[in-house]
Amino acid sequence: MPQNWTAVALSRDVPPQVVIPTVVEGRELAVWRSQSGRIAAWEDRCPHRGMRLSHGFVRGEALSCIYHGWSYNEAGLCQRIPAHPDLVPPDAIRVPTLTAAESDGIIWVTAESTDRPPPKMPGFTPLRSLTVEVPASTITAVSASPIGEDGDLRLALAGIACLLLVQPLPGDRTALHALVAAGTSPTAQASVSRALEDLRHQAETERQAA
Amino acid sequence: MILYDYILSPDCYKVRLLAALTGTKITLRPVDFHPGGEHKTATFLAMNPSGTIPIFEDDGLILTESSAILTYLAAKTGPTWLGDDTPEMRGRVAQWLAFSQRLSASIGKARVHDMLNKPADIEACRKAGTQCLREIEAALVDQRLAGHDFLAGDRPTIADLACFPHSMLAPDGGISVDPYPSIRLWTRRVRALPGFIEMPGIHRLHDLKPEPGPIPERV
Numbered sequence: 001m002p003q004n005w006t007a008v009a010l011s012r013d014v015p016p017q018v019v020i021p022t023v024v025e026g027r028e029l030a031v032w033r034s035q036s037g038r039i040a041a042w043e044d045r046c047p048h049r050g051m052r053l054s055h056g057f058v059r060g061e062a063l064s065c066i067y068h069g070w071s072y073n074e075a076g077l078c079q080r081i082p083a084h085p086d087l088v089p090p091d092a093i094r095v096p097t098l099t100a101a102e103s104d105g106i107i108w109v110t111a112e113s114t115d116r117p118p119p120k121m122p123g124f125t126p127l128r129s130l131t132v133e134v135p136a137s138t139i140t141a142v143s144a145s146p147i148g149e150d151g152d153l154r155l156a157l158a159g160i161a162c163l164l165l166v167q168p169l170p171g172d173r174t175a176l177h178a179l180v181a182a183g184t185s186p187t188a189q190a191s192v193s194r195a196l197e198d199l200r201h202q203a204e205t206e207r208q209a210a
Numbered sequence: 211m212i213l214y215d216y217i218l219s220p221d222c223y224k225v226r227l228l229a230a231l232t233g234t235k236i237t238l239r240p241v242d243f244h245p246g247g248e249h250k251t252a253t254f255l256a257m258n259p260s261g262t263i264p265i266f267e268d269d270g271l272i273l274t275e276s277s278a279i280l281t282y283l284a285a286k287t288g289p290t291w292l293g294d295d296t297p298e299m300r301g302r303v304a305q306w307l308a309f310s311q312r313l314s315a316s317i318g319k320a321r322v323h324d325m326l327n328k329p330a331d332i333e334a335c336r337k338a339g340t341q342c343l344r345e346i347e348a349a350l351v352d353q354r355l356a357g358h359d360f361l362a363g364d365r366p367t368i369a370d371l372a373c374f375p376h377s378m379l380a381p382d383g384g385i386s387v388d389p390y391p392s393i394r395l396w397t398r399r400v401r402a403l404p405g406f407i408e409m410p411g412i413h414r415l416h417d418l419k420p421e422p423g424p425i426p427e428r429v
Contacts, residue, residue: 013391014391021388057416059416059421070427072420080425085426088428128351128427129391131388190351190353190402193355194348204376
């Protein structure tokens with residue numbers, strides 16, 4: 001079965017009222033969490049003037065554009081235009097939305113409609129995300145580990161079992177969302193974090209040499 | 211206390227920000243940095259031979275390095291901002307104050323190249339700037355694992371103020387800040403501090419203010 005969910009961030013890195021930019025299957029997205037904790041993935045463009053919504057801000061259950069303050073409700077419908085406070089915006093002013101879901105502290109997004117829930121990563125706990133200036137193929141070459149069907153790459157870092165969720169980005173870049181074996185001490189997690197920096201360094205050096 | 215100031219300068223902004231956060235009144239003297247180059251005139255060179263801004267003047271004392279100004283202003287108006295509770299914290303603050311020079315030399319330089327057409331090896335500046343941001347990101351991960359929200363400990367200090375402006379303004383120099391989730395949350399924590407003030411490119415958290423009016427009802 002082909003993978004249709006992509007890991008885009010750690011849940012911890014998108015707390016309530018935070019919006020982040022990301023890219024899934026070439027589509028630029030704004031991933032954001034409402035005040036009540038609902039996660040959403042939208043096209044990263046305000047229908048009004050095309051400003052990136054990931055530059056915007058979250059009030060309550062709505063995402064607002066930084067440019068003119070147009071705000072969009074959970075369905076992506078424009079609910080308010082500050083310059084025309086009494087106007088009910090027409091339904092045509094709507095941000096295209098994708099499906100976002102969370103599982104074990106990871107935010108997953110899919111551009112397709114799916115009944116399949118996002119993958120589970122039992123026995124692991126999220127550590128950190130980092131971006132590497134190489135395509136995913138270089139990561140697999142350097143780590144000598146294949147990428148599984150959920151985008152998961154399993155390896156030992158600093159002697160600890162780790163799992164990297166691989167998110168391909170445009171421009172031959174790759175985001176890695178790293179998880180460590182559950183129960184790993186904070187000190188050992190810091191060692192894994194440094195080992196990740198080293199893995200990135202190796203991959204980018206390899207890329208330059210190639 | 212007089213600050214010779216330029217609105218677009220992150221190093222001047224650090225000083226304005228600390229003054230705002232400690233509730234200190236300082237006198238601002240705007241400098242025609244661009245296009246006038248006023249900071250290179252004889253009057254300014256007499257105060258600061260290195261021909262840079264900010265310049266800070268208080269009671270005959272003249273300071274021209276932003277980290278020194280932050281240290282002096284904190285000692286005088288808000289000593290908790292110095293972060294000298296323990297030798298370790300003091301060391302960390304000194305580390306980041308020194309580190310902020312690398313931010314100015316990379317991101318700061320890329321920014322004046324792109325915004326004000328100043329000459330620079332732009333690719334080298336961007337590469338060095340990215341390296342700085344990666345180091346801050348990694349340090350913030352370490353701090354989180356140790357239970358700390360800020361660069362030098364569990365409260366904001368001048369270390370955070372020294373490094374936060376360039377970390378937000380990097381896109382002005384063509385350096386993306388998208389890949390750094392810990393920096394994003396840290397800059398939000400700084401912007402949420404009571405008394406926070408903005409500069410062009412660093413805006414306040416609009417989500418902290420209520421919606422300016424009711425949502426028109428759909429019928």
